[in-house]
Amino acid sequence: MNSAFLSKKGTAAAQKPARVDMDLYFEAMKNRFHAQENPEGAFPMNVAENHLCWEMLKNRIQKVTREKNIPNWVASYGDPSGIPKFKEATANFLSKFLIKEKVNPESLAFSVGATSVIEMTAFLLGDPGDTAVIPAPSYPVYTGDIGVFPSIQRYDLQTHQKMEELNNGIPIHTDQLEQAKRDIEAAGSRFRMLILTSPDNPTGAIYSEQQLRQLADWCISHQIHLVVNEIYGLTPINHRHPEIKDDYPNPIQFVSFGKIMAEYHSPFLHFWYSFSKDFGISGFRVGLLHSLNEDLIKAYRNIGLSHSISNYTQWVLAEVLNDLEFLEQYFSSFQKALTESYLIVSRTLKDLSIPFNPSYGSLFTWMDLSEFLNEKSDLGEEELWLDIYQQTKILLTPTHGFGHQQKGLFRMVITSFDHSDLEIAMGRIKEYVLKKRNG
Structure with a gap:
């Protein structure tokens, strides 16, 4: 070459x-x-x-496109971070089905898929050369998402050595974060972000509410941004099924990080979601950031035009999201x-x-x-x-x-x-x- x-x-x-x-x-x-x-x-x-x-979802989408007239605003420019009607529909959806707390539509910003949301968030929160800590094993493409354009480094935190250590959840502790912070600073970088995925990719494990609170407290005290990716938040395995219930001797209850964010109201706590996994529409390219950091949302809106979702997609999905019975x-x-x-x-x-x-x-x-x-x-x-x-x-x-x-x-x-x-x-x-x- x-x-x-x-x-x-x-x-x-x-x-x-x-x-x-x-x-x-x-x-x-x-x-x-x-x-x-x-x-x-x-x-x-x-x-x-x-x-x-x-x-099932395709039939519902086709019902929208057959029976509804496309509104005129679809053909025009709009808020790069998301059309108001789509923000409202998504906020209601998250409030009812995932976070189980009221979500303010103005706390949401959208981009074309989870990759774009991760990239944009890393770009806005970190400086080139900063480091994001990610418990291993974790999604391989995080490396490119935070690295190619934001130029953020990835630090793979080894929370365990053997698979059986995951039996009672992901064994992450603040002393591990303290050591990671020392390692990163010794290498001349800054520990800027902690990224968790719950349910986890690839292990399928989840973080307990107690863990999320401990990690949030530690990150806030060190002014480190904690981002929890709940892209698989509505893909639960029924671990109470008779055939597998004995595999979970000490079952963990899934609690959305959005609930903790609503309580803490900290500028250092953030939430990622995408419609690609739970809804099975990865080709629609719709991801979102939920944050109570008003400056972050404002910055996202100001530079988000090149990452914005088509208005047609937002219109169709808003119609589906407003159908709570479906x-x-x-x-x-x-x-x-x-x-x-x-x-x-x-x-x-x-x-x-x-x-x-x-x-x-x-x-x-x-x-x-x-x-x-x-x-x-x-x-x-x-x-x-x-x-x-x-x-x-x-x-x-x-x-x-x-x-x-x-x-x-x-x-x-x-x-x-x-x-x-x-x-x-x-x-x-x-x-x-x-x-x-x-x-």
Whole structure:
């Protein structure tokens, strides 16, 4: 590549994909499994998409576009951070279904997807060279979201070494944050943000209300911004289901960070959400920041034009969000379907005695396949990951990029195929494991 063609950042972008599994993902998508048309096809189960109740939501959206006249304001410019009607509809939705506290529409700012919201927030809260601490393992693309344009560094906080340490939730403590702060400052940087995801990607774990309060208190006292990403906030696994309830001996109750924000009313506490996962509409590109920091919301509005969502999308979604009866039906159906997907996967893993983390929510199962590693290294993990894909046509996401030190852990997206197809995928996993064990 001729570096004269591009800037330094442009050259780096051309040479490095956003994530390690993207090339294989595009290959797998071209050969995607179909029970009748392509029964030997691939199962791309590495990208976090939810297709479980799309038909139900699609029918409701089509009802809007058939029966409603497009309002004239859709064709005009509007508030870059979100049209007032959409802010109001979303605030009511969050208040009723997720945060369970009244949300002021003026505390919301929207962008084209979660990636844009993360990027914008990091840009506005941190200076180039600052550091964001993220408990590991965590979403690989946080690195690019906070790094490419905001130039914020990522610090992967090792809260645990082995998967079983997650049995009672994510073991994060303020003494770990104190050590991280010392490490970051010794390296000449500033600990500017702590980013949590609850339910977590990839583990499916959640933070207890007590943990969130302790972390909020610590961050406020050190003037560090705490952001909680609840993009999977309405994807709960029914951990009281008779088949899996014993996997949760000390169950944790999910409490939205928005509730704590409403109580603390601190400029250092923030909340991220997107419609891509709970609603299964990642292609609509709608994400939001909720913050009681008025300066942050004002700054977001002032520079957000290049990240703003189309008015047409905002109009359609506002109509759907205002139909509370439909939302009740949708989330009831989706959460039942999600739990069934989880049961299909967990049954097979238990039958095979493959360790996995009992999930409270999200679209994933986080499993330990380290027994099949030829060596406990990045190379050994990549070899196993490729072997699984080559032998089964199932594409998982390896630990590499999640920032965790343990090798041989893999993330499986459990919502990208319907239940009958998922059964077939797990059958392939079972065949692979038994073949490996039998030599």
